[in-house]
Amino acid sequence: MQELRHIRRIELIYIVSLVTLHTGWRLYMEFMHYDSMLTIDLNSQYGSLTSYHFWLNTIFPIIARTVLILSAWYIFHYLLYPKIKAEAWQEKTFWYAVMVIFLLTAGVFLYYYFKISLRIVIDHNTITNIRTYSEYRKLYVFSDTVGFLIIIAFYAGSAQQFYRMHQQLSSEEKRMARFLSYFFVACTVIFLTILFTLVPLPTPLWQNPIAHILLTGGVFLLIHILYILVLNFLLPNLQWTLSAKFISYIGIYLFISVIGMALLWGCFNQFQGFSKSTFVVYIIVLLLSWGIAYAKYSSSQEKTILQTQVSAKSAELSSLRSQINPHFLFNALNSLYATALKEKSDKTADGIQKLGDMMRFMLEENNQERIPLDKEIEYLHNYIDIQRMRIDESQGVEIRINIQQPEKEIYIAPMMLNPFVENAFKHGVSLQHPSWIYITLTLDATRVYFKVHNSLHAKAADDPEENSSGVGLANVKKRLELLYPGRYILDIQQSDKDYFVALTLTYETKNA
Structure with a gap:
């Protein structure tokens, strides 16, 4: 990871240097062209140049376009694209996208609006005048903005693929693999350097051969966007x-595909109409987006099923190991229970009985894929009661329990709630500082709402709960992903003083 950050820093320096070199070369060529114009003796025919200013109409638009488009590239590549890749659809993500579009549009607009070129007028092999002309067209501003957006997005996607390949090759710790990775970087650097140095950007941007390259890149980007929609929302x-949700997603999919294809083809032929080939390419785009997404979705489903089966087998193996001679443990607990009653230690006897019930739950119920919710609640009550036996609630420890009992048969995966309660007692109780634990469980027609809010304290080295194992929160998160995909919401918030977890779970009304 540290090496990847280093590569991205070098990448930033290289791209800025390359763009600066290209801009400097472009300015040098413009200056030489302007200087050659000044050597022409046209006497009184220079009137057409009175409205032309070299710095305002040549230097400024070139530098402004370069700076603004480079800024748009930085925001897209380093800020926006990582959030899109992580599917972090936040308000900040939206504003990053707005900034990219604004900077690209502003850069292209300023270039076309202020850029004035000089052209020699020749009559009968004699230079008769120098005329100024502008290529400012609203169509050019729009199409060039789309073109630069395609270039930036395609570069960001290609860079992400390289990062992934580099990490995979580096993890193999083979000299040849690392050599191939750096060889690819060297070839890319040489190619981009030659391209930026020797190939000037046409004005407008959508001219051959650049137009065909932009169209191809734009089609691939459109396929990728539609693939994400199909994979994450449609399938x-x-x-x-x-359902109404599916129909709305189909509408969004068709809208993006039609608008995207119309924009690409319109920029390619300057909106001079569409041909049969446009429709053919559009059908290919739709088929590829669905085909690639379906293959990925099927592979992901198979992987999830295999992971679930492996987890179930691992849990079964762990359960079998824990059941080694369980009768001995229950007999020992029964003996302790009888001894506690004989010595009139009712509190100890009650604790032993609850511990036995918890062990029976772990050995019998915990092996099931789904258990009644009231069994899980009973386990929660037993665990909380045992914890209360070791805690003096009159000494600054407040425990509030509000658990709604189900009125119908509700089934959930076992040990889905208790790890959060274990975590609360492990980190939320201190004998030196005021402590509190609030546990709430409510139900509606389809969901379970479970909340645990506790104080947070640093544990002493000799605390008996510090090294306790338990199922663990990471285990619960993984099981939620496998057993309740798209049917749960887990919200965890933490500060220096408190810890809050809220789990919303869509339950089942019959045993799965």
Whole structure:
């Protein structure tokens, strides 16, 4: 990871240097062209140049376009694209996208609006005048903005693929693999350097051969966007009965595909109409987006099923190991229970009985894929009661329990709630500082709402809970992903003084 950050820093320096070199070369060529114009003796025919200013109409638009487009590239590559890749659809993500579009549009607009070129007028092999002309067109501003956006997005996607390849090759710790990675970087650097130095950007941007390259890159980007929509929204909601949500996603998919294809083809032929080939390419785009997404979705589903089976087998193996001679443990607990009653230690006897019930739950119920919610609640009560036996609630420890009992048979995966309670007692109780634990469980027609809010304290080295194992929160998060994909919401918030977790779970009304 540290090496990847170093590569990205070098990448930034290289791109800025390369763009600066290209801009400097472009300014040098413009200056030489302007200087050659000044050597022409046209006497009184220079009137057409009175409105032309070299710095305002040549230097400024070139530098302004370069700075603004480079800024748009930086925001897209380093700020926006990582959030899109992580599917972090936040308000900040939206404003990053707005900034990219604004900077690109502003850069292209300033270039076309202020850029004035000089042209020699020749009549009968004699230079008769120097005329100024502007290529400012609203169509050029729009199409060039789209073109630069395609270039930036395609570069960001290609860079991400390289980062992934580099990490995979570096993890193999083979000299040849690392050599191939750096060889690829060297070839890319040489190619980009030659391209930026020797190939000037045409004005407008959509001219051959650049136009065909932009169209191809734009089509690939459109396929990628549609692939993400199909994979994340359409396929997971595809059912025999079409739901309103699925129909709305289909509408969004078709809207983006039609608008995207119209923009690409319009920029390519300057909106001079569409041909049959446009429709053919559009159908290919739709088929590829669905085909690639379906292959990825099927592979992901198979992987999830295999992971679930492996987790179930691992849990079964762990359970079998824990059941080694369980009767001995229950007999020992029964003996302790009888001894506590004989010595009139009712509190100890009650604790032993609850511990036995918890062990029976772990050995019998915990092996099931789904258990009744009231069994899980009973386990929660037993665990909380045992914890209360070792805690003096009159000494600054407040425990509030509000658990709604189900009125119908509700089934959930076992040990899905208790790890959060274990974590609360492990980190939320201190004998030196005021402590509190609030546990709430409520139900509606389809969901379980479970909340645990506790104080947070640093544990002493000799605390008996510090090294306790338990299922663990990481285990619960993984099980939620495997057993309740798209059917749970887990919100965890933490500060220096408190810890809050809220789990919303869509339950089942019959044993799965």
